Amino acid sequence: MLNTEIGSLFDELADLLELQGANSFRIRAYRNAARTVADLTESVEDLVDDPDRSLTELPGIGKDLADKIKTIVHTGTLPQLLELRTEFPTGVLDMLKLPGLGPKKAALLFKQLGISTLMMLQAAAEAGEIAKIKGFGKKTEQTILEGLQHLAEVGSRVFLAEAKALADYVVRDLQQLPSVLQIETAGSLRRRRESVADIDLLVAACDSAPAMELLSQHPLVSKILVRGETKQSVILRHGPQLDLRVVPEESYGAALQYFTGSKEHNIVIRRRAIDRGLKLNEYGVYRDEQRIAGATEEEVYAAVDLPWIPPELRENRGEIDLAEQGRLPKLVELEDIRGDLHMHTTATDGTASIGEMISAAQERGLKYIAITDHSKRVTMANGLDADRLRAHWREIEKVAQEFRGIEVLRGIECDILENATLDLPDDVLAEADFVIAVLHYGLKQPKEQIHRRLLTAIESPYVSMIGHLTGRLIGRRQGAQLDRDFILKACADHGVMLEINAHPSRLDIDDVTAAAARERGIPIVINTDAHSQGGLDVMQYGVFQARRGGLEAKHVANTRTCREFRKLLRNG
DNA sequence: GCCGTTTTCGGCCCGACTGTTTTCAGTCG
Numbered sequence: 001m002l003n004t005e006i007g008s009l010f011d012e013l014a015d016l017l018e019l020q021g022a023n024s025f026r027i028r029a030y031r032n033a034a035r036t037v038a039d040l041t042e043s044v045e046d047l048v049d050d051p052d053r054s055l056t057e058l059p060g061i062g063k064d065l066a067d068k069i070k071t072i073v074h075t076g077t078l079p080q081l082l083e084l085r086t087e088f089p090t091g092v093l094d095m096l097k098l099p100g101l102g103p104k105k106a107a108l109l110f111k112q113l114g115i116s117t118l119m120m121l122q123a124a125a126e127a128g129e130i131a132k133i134k135g136f137g138k139k140t141e142q143t144i145l146e147g148l149q150h151l152a153e154v155g156s157r158v159f160l161a162e163a164k165a166l167a168d169y170v171v172r173d174l175q176q177l178p179s180v181l182q183i184e185t186a187g188s189l190r191r192r193r194e195s196v197a198d199i200d201l202l203v204a205a206c207d208s209a210p211a212m213e214l215l216s217q218h219p220l221v222s223k224i225l226v227r228g229e230t231k232q233s234v235i236l237r238h239g240p241q242l243d244l245r246v247v248p249e250e251s252y253g254a255a256l257q258y259f260t261g262s263k264e265h266n267i268v269i270r271r272r273a274i275d276r277g278l279k280l281n282e283y284g285v286y287r288d289e290q291r292i293a294g295a296t297e298e299e300v301y302a303a304v305d306l307p308w309i310p311p312e313l314r315e316n317r318g319e320i321d322l323a324e325q326g327r328l329p330k331l332v333e334l335e336d337i338r339g340d341l342h343m344h345t346t347a348t349d350g351t352a353s354i355g356e357m358i359s360a361a362q363e364r365g366l367k368y369i370a371i372t373d374h375s376k377r378v379t380m381a382n383g384l385d386a387d388r389l390r391a392h393w394r395e396i397e398k399v400a401q402e403f404r405g406i407e408v409l410r411g412i413e414c415d416i417l418e419n420a421t422l423d424l425p426d427d428v429l430a431e432a433d434f435v436i437a438v439l440h441y442g443l444k445q446p447k448e449q450i451h452r453r454l455l456t457a458i459e460s461p462y463v464s465m466i467g468h469l470t471g472r473l474i475g476r477r478q479g480a481q482l483d484r485d486f487i488l489k490a491c492a493d494h495g496v497m498l499e500i501n502a503h504p505s506r507l508d509i510d511d512v513t514a515a516a517a518r519e520r521g522i523p524i525v526i527n528t529d530a531h532s533q534g535g536l537d538v539m540q541y542g543v544f545q546a547r548r549g550g551l552e553a554k555h556v557a558n559t560r561t562c563r564e565f566r567k568l569l570r571n572g
Numbered sequence: 573g574c575c576g577t578t579t580t581c582g583g584c585c586c587g588a589c590t591g592t593t594t595t596c597a598g599t600c601g
Contacts, residue, residue, distance in 0.1 A: 023573080024584090025573070025574080029574055032574085060573090060575095061574085062573065062574050063573095064573060064574085065573070065574085099600085100590090100600095101599085102599050102600080103598095103599095105598075135591090135598085139591060139592085187601080226588090226589060228589055228590090229588095230588080231589070233600090243600090245588090258586085258587095259601075263585090266586090267584090267585055270586075271585075273585090280586085281585085281586055281587065282587070282588095283587090
């Protein structure tokens with residue numbers, strides 16, 4: 001049983017308890033437990049069986065939850081959960097994803113109308129049944145229908161890169177207004193989560209009206225959901241929801257802190273304020289009725305005796321303790337990156353030639369790259385066999401000589417086959433400067449076989465790095481099942497690096513795994529996996545993911561010079 | 573459900589906005 005599986009059982013339990021109308025703090029306890037377990041780097045399964053350890057060491061896990069975790073690990077499920085599931089079908093849980101429908105209303109719809117699927121919900125709304133229920137009305141019914149349509153069109157979350165592009169566009173237009181003094185994205189977008197459910201924009205203005213009006217009229221907006229004086233929610237065309245808040249300049253820092261979140265981080269920050277006899281809300285920090293801070297985030301954090309904390313870390317995963325101890329990491333930045341060790345050319349499925357890719361890399365300030373086309377197993381991409389690969393390498397050497405100031409490593413993205421062998425023979429791999437080993441096929445194999453395959457690669461003396469470890473595609477494909485701790489230990493033991501694949505749909509390894517790898521001293525390489533010149537521009541998203549994992553430049557191997565980087569290679 | 577030298581009981585973050593209300597519950601962030 002994986003930690004994430006245990007976490008999602010607790011999350012489901014929390015959802016069901018909400019439908020039931022249970023005590024909200026009890027529900028929060030389950031949600032906290034879900035996160036604690038999911039974020040844990042060591043396997044909970046192992047922890048359960050360790051006689052020297054207790055689950056109650058974990059924050060937010062008391063005796064009751066510890067027992068429940070044990071039950072889940074030993075039986076694969078939880079009696080309490082099974083019982084609640086019989087009370088509310090899964091379709092009722094799906095309804096919670098719709099805007100305007102919370103646990104109270106979803107439960108009411110189920111109890112009064114027997115609605116247990118989204119399809120039944122749609123039918124009932126179209127038939128006008130919903131507006132007849134007490135507490136509901138025509139508007140609510142319409143909101144539900146629109147929510148269903150939007151869910152079908154866009155899904156519930158969008159990639160960070162997509163959301164950021166949309167947000168940047170709106171920000172640029174709002175910035176033109178003379179009344180807009182400051183503007184920034186907030187929420188999960190500012191925290192650089194890999195996917196976001198909505199875009200939060202915060203504006204400091206002397207007058208809120210022009211900003212509110214501009215958003216209402218904006219060409220990207222397809223529908224206005226809510227519009228008050230200082231708060232507006234809209235749906236973007238083919239995109240997610242966008243929320244705008246306008247605050248006076250003296251409250252900007254407090255509002256930015258507040259709307260950046262995360263909720264879990266803010267709960268702790270607010271508790272610190274209360275402990276100090278202060279009140280913290282989005283307008284400032286108050287002692288009695290007197291505002292003592294709020295114009296900048298630095299002021300707000302200083303009021304609760306903390307240094308400013310980078311948004312990427314604000315998840316209540318230990319950052320507040322680090323801040324208190326003055327041990328916050330100096331997070332890696334895009335400017336620190338000197339190399340990109342994963343990219344493709346027309347030799348396989350890239351769209352640019354060797355020369356074009358080198359040139360594009362140089363334009364982006366890179367000092368070294370590795371050209372790493374596919375191996376033969378990836379027939380769809382015209383993958384390279386030994387002969388073609390050797391010829392490709394000769395060509396790379398030749399073309400690279402035409403460039404000054406950038407080094408080009410001869411690499412390969414070598415498949416780890418379903419039978420736990422590598423797609424190219426050792427004598428070929430031995431000639432490479434940089435070998436990426438990856439899983440592309442058979443991702444649904446059982447965990448044991450996935451482990452066998454990864455170990456083959458990790459134990460090979462020719463493999464430099466494991467690329468996109470799980471093979472997941474965010475929101476579309478879960479990726480290979482594996483025991484994070486087990487694989488990280490093997491990488492550390494054999495001196496194999498791990499990739500943060502910067503492609504917005506991959507971002508693999510994820511933030512939590514990156515943090516765990518950092519703790520084990522495994523060098524992380526952030527690569528674009530570019531298939532075109534423009535593909536090199538996604539590097540920033542990999543850097544965001546690294547920052548969320550608390551990585552400093554020293555933890556990221558490709559912030560080093562090419563010479564230093566080569567020294568990290570086992571065969572270099 | 574968790575937590576704790578002010579506590580083993582009674583707290584647990586806070587405000588905007590909407591819709592359906594007759595003064596506020598529900599949702600959202």
